[in-house]
Amino acid sequence: MSTVLVTGGNRGIGLEIVKQLAQTNQFKTIYLGARDVTKGTKALSSIPSSSTKIQVIPLDVTSNQSIQETVQFFSNEKLNVLIHNAGILIDGKTGKGSLYEAQQTLAVNYFGVINLNTALFDKMDEKTGRIIVVSSRMGQLKSKGKGLQIGNLEHFTTTEQVSALANEYIDAVKTNTVKQQGWDMYSYSPSYSISKCLVNAYVRVFDTLLKQRGSSITINSMCPNWVKTEIGGNSAPHEASFGAQTAVYLATSKDVENRSGGFYGEMRQLPF
Numbered sequence: 585m586s587t588v589l590v591t592g593g594n595r596g597i598g599l600e601i602v603k604q605l606a607q608t609n610q611f612k613t614i615y616l617g618a619r620d621v622t623k624g625t626k627a628l629s630s631i632p633s634s635s636t637k638i639q640v641i642p643l644d645v646t647s648n649q650s651i652q653e654t655v656q657f658f659s660n661e662k663l664n665v666l667i668h669n670a671g672i673l674i675d676g677k678t679g680k681g682s683l684y685e686a687q688q689t690l691a692v693n694y695f696g697v698i699n700l701n702t703a704l705f706d707k708m709d710e711k712t713g714r715i716i717v718v719s720s721r722m723g724q725l726k727s728k729g730k731g732l733q734i735g736n737l738e739h740f741t742t743t744e745q746v747s748a749l750a751n752e753y754i755d756a757v758k759t760n761t762v763k764q765q766g767w768d769m770y771s772y773s774p775s776y777s778i779s780k781c782l783v784n785a786y787v788r789v790f791d792t793l794l795k796q797r798g799s800s801i802t803i804n805s806m807c808p809n810w811v812k813t814e815i816g817g818n819s820a821p822h823e824a825s826f827g828a829q830t831a832v833y834l835a836t837s838k839d840v841e842n843r844s845g846g847f848y849g850e851m852r853q854l855p856f
């Protein structure tokens with residue numbers, strides 16, 4: 585019996601992941617990360633009862649203090665599964681890609697993932713640890729450019745290189761040179777798409793680092809498909825529970841035991 589932490593677990597796909605994980609009876613404790621504990625506690629009432637303990641923990645992935653408190657929280661316990669689910673899509677409506685949108689989006693969807701992952705890595709169970717990043721097909725690398733193309737990515741060997749590209753994008757927005765610098769192929773929700781491309785790039789780099797280190801911990805990225813949540817909106821063709829399935833599969837299935845560095849959707853591997 586093991587432990588799992590789900591970020592952004594108080595609503596949407598994250599809450600559905602918590603519900604479905606609880607039903608597997610494979611976990612001793614599920615930690616439901618919520619930046620607002622009141623919202624997290626309220627969400628508990630919607631989770632069907634099971635033998636799994638569900639505990640709300642405060643976690644804002646953009647706050648270093650909150651991340652450090654989470655590390656402290658796990659000082660006497662190993663984590664078996666870490667699901668980076670928290671995310672925002674704030675540039676969908678305007679499509680302009682303002683500086684505020686770029687900074688906020690990358691702070692949650694990119695830097696939030698890598699900062700929490702780096703901080704919690706030592707708390708992961710060395711033998712069974714699984715890290716799952718809820719990304720998006722909007723960040724699928726194969727269709728994107730600006731150094732995030734799959735060919736270029738093969739030259740990326742460190743997290744710092746990916747983060748430098750993230751900062752390059754923010755600088756391009758700041759200096760109004762997005763087009764000149766070749767970032768303009770991201771026409772719909774540019775900051776969101778770029779944040780998900782970057783996080784996919786990070787998953788590939790981190791997987792290589794894990795393999796070099798001989799670690800048994802795995803990391804995989806996934807798309808939940810287009811589902812009805814605050815991010816997905818009401819026109820989405822699927823329910824949030826559908827989106828949660830692939831995360832639960834990656835967290836629990838024997839099929840993916842020891843499989844790392846992949847991008848998944850609908851419980852099968854897709855090209856990055």
Ligand SMILES: NC(=O)c1ccc[n+]([C@@H]2O[C@H](COP(=O)([O-])OP(=O)(O)OC[C@H]3O[C@@H](n4cnc5c(N)ncnc54)[C@H](OP(=O)(O)O)[C@@H]3O)[C@@H](O)[C@H]2O)c1
Pocket residue numbers: 591592593594595596597598618619620623643644645646668669670671672692696718719720721807808809810811812813814815816817820
């Ligand atoms: N819905 C889709 O169609 C779709 C498609 C592809 C990918 N995704 C991805 O799926 C993930 C979950 O999204 P969703 O659709 O379930 O959206 P959602 O209903 O808007 O839920 C987002 C969750 O992230 C949390 N969050 C936001 N900022 C945070 C922060 N700084 N620290 C910690 N938690 C934070 C939110 O907490 P609050 O309640 O406090 O705001 C909420 O719990 C995201 O990564 C998203 O990009 C969704």
